[in-house]
Amino acid sequence: MYGLARPFLFGLDAEAAHGAALNALEVAYRTGAGALLSRRPTPLPTRAFGLTFPNPVGLAAGLDKNGAHIDALMGLGFGFVEIGTVTPRAQEGNPKPRMFRLPEHEAVINRLGFNNGGVDVLVRNVERAKRRHGLLGINIGKNKDTPNDSAEDDYLFCLERVYPLADYVTVNISSPNTAGLRELQEEQALRRLVGTLREAQERLAGVHGRRVPMLVKIAPDLTDNDVEAAARVLGDLHVDGVIATNTTISRVGIEGSPLANEAGGLSGKPLLGQATAVLRMMRTRLPESIPMIGVGGILSGADAAAKMAAGATLVQCYTGLVYRGPALIKECVEAMRRRKEAPSRGNMPPIV
Numbered sequence: 541m542y543g544l545a546r547p548f549l550f551g552l553d554a555e556a557a558h559g560a561a562l563n564a565l566e567v568a569y570r571t572g573a574g575a576l577l578s579r580r581p582t583p584l585p586t587r588a589f590g591l592t593f594p595n596p597v598g599l600a601a602g603l604d605k606n607g608a609h610i611d612a613l614m615g616l617g618f619g620f621v622e623i624g625t626v627t628p629r630a631q632e633g634n635p636k637p638r639m640f641r642l643p644e645h646e647a648v649i650n651r652l653g654f655n656n657g658g659v660d661v662l663v664r665n666v667e668r669a670k671r672r673h674g675l676l677g678i679n680i681g682k683n684k685d686t687p688n689d690s691a692e693d694d695y696l697f698c699l700e701r702v703y704p705l706a707d708y709v710t711v712n713i714s715s716p717n718t719a720g721l722r723e724l725q726e727e728q729a730l731r732r733l734v735g736t737l738r739e740a741q742e743r744l745a746g747v748h749g750r751r752v753p754m755l756v757k758i759a760p761d762l763t764d765n766d767v768e769a770a771a772r773v774l775g776d777l778h779v780d781g782v783i784a785t786n787t788t789i790s791r792v793g794i795e796g797s798p799l800a801n802e803a804g805g806l807s808g809k810p811l812l813g814q815a816t817a818v819l820r821m822m823r824t825r826l827p828e829s830i831p832m833i834g835v836g837g838i839l840s841g842a843d844a845a846a847k848m849a850a851g852a853t854l855v856q857c858y859t860g861l862v863y864r865g866p867a868l869i870k871e872c873v874e875a876m877r878r879r880k881e882a883p884s885r886g887n888m889p890p891i892v
Contacts, residue, residue: 542864542865542866542867543865545561545564546865549561550641550643553637553639554637554639554640554641554648554650555636555637555638555639555652558603558639562603562604562608562609562612565609565612565613565616566608566609566612568612569609569611569612569615570612579617579870580617580673580870581595581597581617581869581870581873581874582873582874582877583595584596584619584873584876584877584880586619586853586854588781588831588833588853588854589708589753589755589780589781589831590751590753590780591675591707591708591753593619593620593674593675593854594619594620594673594674594675595617595618595619595873596619596848596853596854596855596873596876597617597618597619597844597854597855597856597857597869597872597873597876598618598619598620598621598622598674598677598833598854598855598856598857599613599618599620599621599622599856599857599858599861600622600835600856600857600858601622601623601624601625601677601679601710601712601757602624602625602650602652602858603858603861604621604623605623605624605625605626605654605655605656605657605662606623606626606656606657606661606662606665607623607624607626607662607665607666607669607678608665610623610665610666610669610671610676611669611670611671611672611673614671614672614673614674615673616866616869617673617866617869617870617873618673618674618869619674619675619854619873620674620675620676620677620707620854621674621675621676621677622676622677622678622679622710622856623662623666623676623677623678623679624656624662624678624679624680624681624710624712625654625656625679625680625681625712625715626656626658626659626662626678626679626680626681626698626702627654627656627658627659627680627681627682627683627684627694627698628658628659628682628683628694628697628698629658629683630656630657630658630661631653631654631655631656631658631683631684632655633652633653633654633655633656633717634651634652634653634655634717638650638651638652638653638804639651639652639804640799640802640804641862642794642797642799642808643863644797645793645794645797645808645809645810646808646809646839646859646863647793647794647806647807647808647809647810647811647859648806648807648808648859648862649799649802649804649805649806649807650717650787650804650805650807651716651717651802651803651804651805652717652804653684653717653718654681654683654684654715654717654718659680659697659698659701659702660701662678662702663701663702663705666678666702666705667705675707675708676705676706676707677706677707677708677709677710677755678702678705678706678708678709678710679709679710679712679757680695680698680699680702680709680710680711680712681694681695681698681712681713681715681718681721682694682695682718682721684718684719688720688721688723688724688729691724691733692732692733692736692737695711695733695736695737696736696737696740699737699740699741699744699754700740700744703741703744703748703752704748706752707752707753708752708753708754708755708780708781709752709753709754709755710754710755710756710757710783711733711734711737711754711755711756711757712757712786713725713730713733713756713757713758714757714758714759714785714786715786715787715805716759716761716786716787716788716789716804716805717804717805722759722761725758725759725762725766725770726769727769727770727772727773730769730770730773730774731773731776731777734756734773734774734777734779735777737754738754738777738778738779741754753780753781754779754780754781755779755780755781755782755783755833756774756779756781756782756783757782757783757784757785757786758770758782758783758784758785758786758818758822759785759786759788759818760784760785760786760787760788760790760811760814760815760818760836761788761789761790761814762818764821767818767821767822767825768825770822771822771825771826772825774826774830775825775826775827775830778830779830780830780831781830781831781832781833782822782826782830782832782833783832783833783835783856784815784818784819784822784832784833784834784835784836784852785811785814785815785818785819785835785836786805786836787804787805787806787807787811787836788805788806788807788811788814788815788836789805789806790806790814791806792810792814793809793810794806794810807836807837807858807859808837808839808859808860808862808863809837809839810837811836811837812836812837812838812839812843812846813837814836815834815835815836815837816834816836816837816846816847816850819832819834819836819847819850819851819852820850820851822851823850823851823852824851831853831854832851832852832853832854833852833853833854833855833856834847834848834850834851834852834854834855834856835847835855835856835857835858837859837860838855838856838857838860838868838872839859839860839863839864839868840860840864840868840871840872840875841871841872841874841875841876842875843860843872844857844871844872844875844876845875845876845878845879848876848879848880849879855872855876857869857872
């Protein structure tokens with residue numbers, strides 16, 4: 541069915557298509573037609589961060605910023621859905637147009653800028669969700685007008701609000717669309733911010749009687765030295781997990797596109813190699829006790845298996861759904877199942 545809907549969606553502005561697709565999915569879910577959109581994959585239970593995921597394929601943050609479509613998205617077959625990025629106060633984000641498709645490259649450029657209704661809106665939406673089919677991650681950030689010196693206040697505010705409702709929380713310090721945000725990945729700033737949040741995490745665990753894992757999402761544009769420093773900090777602070785990666789400011793692979801000069805983060809097929817290289821490098825430098833989620837450029841089951849081969853325990857999709865539709869979810873689960881079973885069968889070559 542997605543094949544029938546795609547020409548209509550691609551006839552719309554990219555951001556308008558984003559909203560139309562979510563609204564259509566919600567209608568399908570509420571009318572019971574959602575089963576026509578996707579067949580749920582056979583379970584592939586996967587353990588990470590002290591949690592058991594129904595399968596290792598999730599939805600990356602950004603598609604459902606306010607958590608308004610959690611149940612409909614889980615109904616597509618994801619093992620987990622990550623909502624957000626959410627900020628303490630509502631904000632409009634950057635001026636439109638701010639999202640662009642590059643079909644010839646199977647890519648998207650966006651400079652949305654953490655547009656969302658604020659954490660209280662997200663909390664109300666999460667409280668209404670049934671969450672029957674998967675786990676829920678909540679991605680937190682800072683408001684655009686909050687200086688980096690005060691960033692920890694925004695993250696703490698969001699962490700405290702979403703903690704009782706999340707299965708895990710992601711700290712987003714890697715979006716290229718909020719000025720100065722990526723500076724929080726610098727070693728000393730990272731140690732200060734994540735150290736403060738780790739202390740809050742342990743305090744909140746005592747208050748709520750359960751420990752909610754906290755993950756940190758990094759950029760694909762980090763240098764080798766940056767990756768070394770980030771791994772050192774995140775390992776020292778014993779974060780629960782790392783997500784590699786966010787979108788890129790690089791334009792490698794789309795140089796011929798008339799949209800290559802648009803500001804914003806590039807996602808989709810051109811990001812695959814760069815994101816996977818950072819994932820692999822980070823995996824070799826982090827303690828084995830810290831699992832990783834691989835995201836960036838997954839448009840096929842083979843791409844998901846490549847992330848797994850590079851060290852990811854779980855993967856996330858977003859732009860791949862734009863070009864492939866919900867069938868991508870099951871394809872990725874099955875590819876990861878084959879990858880997981882290959883060593884015991886001894887009849888499949890490793891994916892490199």
